[in-house]
Amino acid sequence: MADSEVLHAAHHIEYPYSRSLGPVLSAFMTGLRDGRLLGVTASGGRIVCPPSEYDPDTGDDVGELVEVGPGGVVESWAWVSTPLRKHPLDRPFAWALIRLDGADTALLHAVDAGSPGAVATGDRVVPRFRPAGERVGSLADIEAFVPEGGAV
C-alpha cells in the first residue's frame, strides 16, 4: 500500500466517572478551595504534603492534617521554554518540587519566574491562588508559585 492510501483517524477516549476523594485528599482539595495548604502527619512526625492516606514510605496509617506553607523552598526545578498545550502556563515557566514551610516532602507545581535566571534550587516561592470565586478544589486553584517578594 502506498503512503498516500494509508487512512488516519482521530480517536478520542475518556472515562467520565467521578469518585469521592476520601478523608485526606478531600480535606486537601477543600483546603485549596479555601486558599489553604494542608499536609498530613506520617511516621516519625514527618509532615507529608501533598498528603496521602498512608505513609508513602512505610504504608502506615497517617495522623492529623496540619496547615503548611503557604511559602516554601525550591528543591529542584526544570525550565520549560516552550510550554505544551496542557501545561498550567502558556509562557515559559519552571516546574519545581517545592517543600512547603512545615512539610518534609515536596509538592510539584509551576513557578512563574519569568526567566530561567530568576529561579534556583533553594529559592523561596509563594503560591498565587486564583480568586476565591474561581477555585474549585484542585491543585490548579494555585495558578502558579512565584518568587517570594519577586516582581512577577
Added chain:
Amino acid sequence: MSAARAVRPVSVASFAQAQNVRRDDQRNEVEGLLPVIAEAFGAIGITKDDVDFICSGSTDYLVGGPFSFVMALDAVGVWPPRSESHVEMDGAWALYEAWVLLQEGKVDAALVYSFGRSSLGDLNEILTLQLDPYTMAPLWPDIVSLNALQARALIDAGKATEADFAAVASRSRRDALANPKAQVAGDIPVETLLEDEYVVAPLRRHALPPITDGAAAIVLAAGDKATRWSERPAWITGFDHRIETHALGARDLTASPSTAKAGEVAGVAAGPVDLAEIHAPFAHQELIVREALGLDGTVTVNPSGGALAANPIMSAGLIRIGEAASRIAAGQADRAVAHATSGPCLQQNLVCVLEGA
C-alpha cells in the same frame, strides 16, 4: 514478597525484536508482532505447540482502546485454547510472571512478548496519565520535565554534570552503530552534543530517548528444553522487582533504592559482572542505576546502545534482557545484569541476573 534467587534453572532460549522505527503506520500491532514471534520460534526451531504459557506486556493507553492485548494474541494464534496472561507493564514484567510460573515446575516453556506504537499519540500526554491522578496529573507535567527535575537534583547534589549526561548519550549512540535494530545511532563527541539546545533544561536533546514503535519476544525454557534449544543457555540466576512511592516529592530522586534492593535480592554482587543492559530512557538515569547496582568502570554498559538508541514503550525493558542473554549465548559474556524500569523517574525497577553455563 521476595522473589529471591532462582530455584529452578530457567534460560532465555530465544530473543527477537522488531526493527525500531519512529513510526510504523503500515502495520497494526498484530502485523508488527507476527514476524517477531516467528523469528523467536524459528531461531530455535519450535512452534507455538512447544510452549505451555504465553504472557505479554503492553498498554491500552498507546492503542487508545481497552483490552488491546486480546487482539494481539492473534499474532500467536490461540486455537485450540492456550494458557495466557498479560501485564499492563513493560514485557520485562511479563517475563517475570512467566519465570515465576516456570519456577513452580508445572510447565517447561513460555513465550513472552511485548509491543507498542508510541507514534499513535502524544507520549508527553499519554505518560502523564501514569502519575498520581489527584496531586500531579491535573497539572499535566510531561515526562521530559519530570526527568529534568531528576537531572537537576543530580547536578545540585554534585553527583553528575551535563557533560556526564552527554557522555552517556555519546557512548550509547556510538555503540548503537553496531546494532542493526537501533533507531538512533551515530558517532558524535560530547563537546558537539553539549551544543544541543535544551528541551527542558537541564536536559538537552541528546539526553532524551527517541520515540519508537517496536515489539519484542523471548522464549523461556526449563528442563530438557533449555539444553535442547540452546547450545549455551543464558540461565536466569536471580530475578526481582521493587517499587517506590508514586509521590514524586517524597523520593530522593538522586538515588534508586528500589533498584538497589532488587539488585541485592537478585544477587548482582554474588559474582563479577561482565556486562549490564540498563533501561535508562533518559541519559542521567543510567548514572543512578549504575550506582544502585554497584557497577564499577570494568562493566560494559549497554553495548546495544540501550534505550537512547531505541525506546519502544513497553518493550525497551524486555529488550534489555534479550540483549544481555544474546551476548551470553554468543559467548561474549559469562555473567550479565539486565534492568528494566517503569513509572516516572525510575519509580519501579526490575533486575535480572543471567549466567552462561
